[in-house]
Amino acid sequence: MKQVWLWTMLMLMAAGGCASTPAAPQGHLTAGDEEFAAGAKRPPTAKTLYALAQILATQGRDAEAEPALNRAIAIDAGFMPAYCALAELHMRQRRIDKAMQVIQAGLKKSPVEHVLINDLGMCQLINGNTEASAAQFARAAGLAPDDHAYRANLAMALGMLGRYDEALTLYLQIMTPSDAHYNLAVLCETRHDYVRAGGEFDIAKELSKPK
Amino acid sequence: MKFTLFSAALLAGALAILGGLAGCASSHSQAAVPEPQLTDMGIVDSINDSGIRAAIITQHTLYGYHFAGDSRELNELGQRDLAVLISHFKGQGGGDLSIRRGEISESLYASRVEKIKEAIKAAGVDLAAVRIADVSPGGAGMAGDDVVRAVKQSTSNQPAPAAPSGAGDKGASGSGSKGGGQ
Numbered sequence: 001m002k003q004v005w006l007w008t009m010l011m012l013m014a015a016g017g018c019a020s021t022p023a024a025p026q027g028h029l030t031a032g033d034e035e036f037a038a039g040a041k042r043p044p045t046a047k048t049l050y051a052l053a054q055i056l057a058t059q060g061r062d063a064e065a066e067p068a069l070n071r072a073i074a075i076d077a078g079f080m081p082a083y084c085a086l087a088e089l090h091m092r093q094r095r096i097d098k099a100m101q102v103i104q105a106g107l108k109k110s111p112v113e114h115v116l117i118n119d120l121g122m123c124q125l126i127n128g129n130t131e132a133s134a135a136q137f138a139r140a141a142g143l144a145p146d147d148h149a150y151r152a153n154l155a156m157a158l159g160m161l162g163r164y165d166e167a168l169t170l171y172l173q174i175m176t177p178s179d180a181h182y183n184l185a186v187l188c189e190t191r192h193d194y195v196r197a198g199g200e201f202d203i204a205k206e207l208s209k210p211k
Numbered sequence: 212m213k214f215t216l217f218s219a220a221l222l223a224g225a226l227a228i229l230g231g232l233a234g235c236a237s238s239h240s241q242a243a244v245p246e247p248q249l250t251d252m253g254i255v256d257s258i259n260d261s262g263i264r265a266a267i268i269t270q271h272t273l274y275g276y277h278f279a280g281d282s283r284e285l286n287e288l289g290q291r292d293l294a295v296l297i298s299h300f301k302g303q304g305g306g307d308l309s310i311r312r313g314e315i316s317e318s319l320y321a322s323r324v325e326k327i328k329e330a331i332k333a334a335g336v337d338l339a340a341v342r343i344a345d346v347s348p349g350g351a352g353m354a355g356d357d358v359v360r361a362v363k364q365s366t367s368n369q370p371a372p373a374a375p376s377g378a379g380d381k382g383a384s385g386s387g388s389k390g391g392g393q
Contacts, residue, residue, distance in 0.1 A: 134276065142291055145257060145292075148260075166274045172270070
């Protein structure tokens with residue numbers, strides 16, 4: 001039923017495109033018209049389905065986005081964004097085990113896909129396997145060393161493990177000292193380390209004062 | 212572990228949204244990311260973010276998270292960050308490098324130091340000009356750690372390395388103005 005809806009939507013999108021195109025006099029089709037006509041007959045690509053799923057997901061329609069993403073993967077098993085989006089959809093739905101299955105399947109196709117590696121770390125973190133998650137975040141950060149998010153996630157995992165100095169060092173690489181100390185304070189609070197948290201909040205406050 | 216799973220999940224979720232998930236749209240590509248050529252003796256310096264580079268140089272410190280588990284081998288991130296430092300050492304003719312011991316055994320720590328020395332040497336940097344120690348990234352004035360003079364003690368003949376400017380607890384510099392991934 002969901003798939004029928006998706007296909008209907010795709011057809012409507014294609015039909016809408018046709019309707020909005022001014023009718024060309026017969027026998028005077030431009031090259032663009034011919035390309036468009038040819039494209040309308042093609043089945044949706046993985047990229048199209050992925051784009052559709054993204055739209056549905058932003059509308060909160062995960063139940064409809066999921067089959068689109070599954071179909072995208074079935075069409076092109078090497079299309080990594082679909083694995084990522086599907087894993088994240090499962091994570092949103094708190095289906096962590098399913099998310100990890102999708103991630104593992106994606107990593108079989110592309111073992112160095114840092115987004116998936118990061119997401120795997122997120123799943124492990126949510127499952128309480130913080131040590132393992134730190135290793136995944138470090139790997140993602142190594143594969144995409146300019147990506148601040150991976151270093152931030154690694155800092156978070158290390159902070160949760162009580163490795164505060166390492167967490168702070170990473171935060172200081174990617175944000176202002178005030179923000180770095182603030183984030184560390186939040187992590188300390190999460191671990192019920194209120195003494196350290198208070199100290200870090202004080203440092204953050206002090207550093208945020210205009211000089 | 213004292214923190215609750217709920218709060219961990221909340222934090223993870225918040226960071227995932229702005230971190231990993233945000234990265235999805237911008238970082239994915241149809242083709243698989245090529246496997247970086249990271250080998251022991253062929254470290255590639257591929258960090259382009261100037262803020263991160265500056266912070267790595269200011270901190271000049273390798274931590275436990277730079278190593279693959281409880282081994283002497285650097286992980287990908289460790290190799291990247293060390294590559295930045297090696298580039299810096301080449302440009303400056305040497306410098307300071309801190310390798311934090313943390314809670315690992317003395318023998319593993321010594322093995323890690325040896326491994327790093329090998330990598331630095333292989334990159335063509337004069338080991339005598341690199342002072343390796345186990346100190347906080349705050350540098351001078353934060354003594355208390357066991358100093359490991361793992362390189363030749365001939366630094367007296369070398370130009371004194373620049374004093375660390377400190378990206379330690381007071382976060383003096385190195386982080387730039389960029390927001391993080393959270």
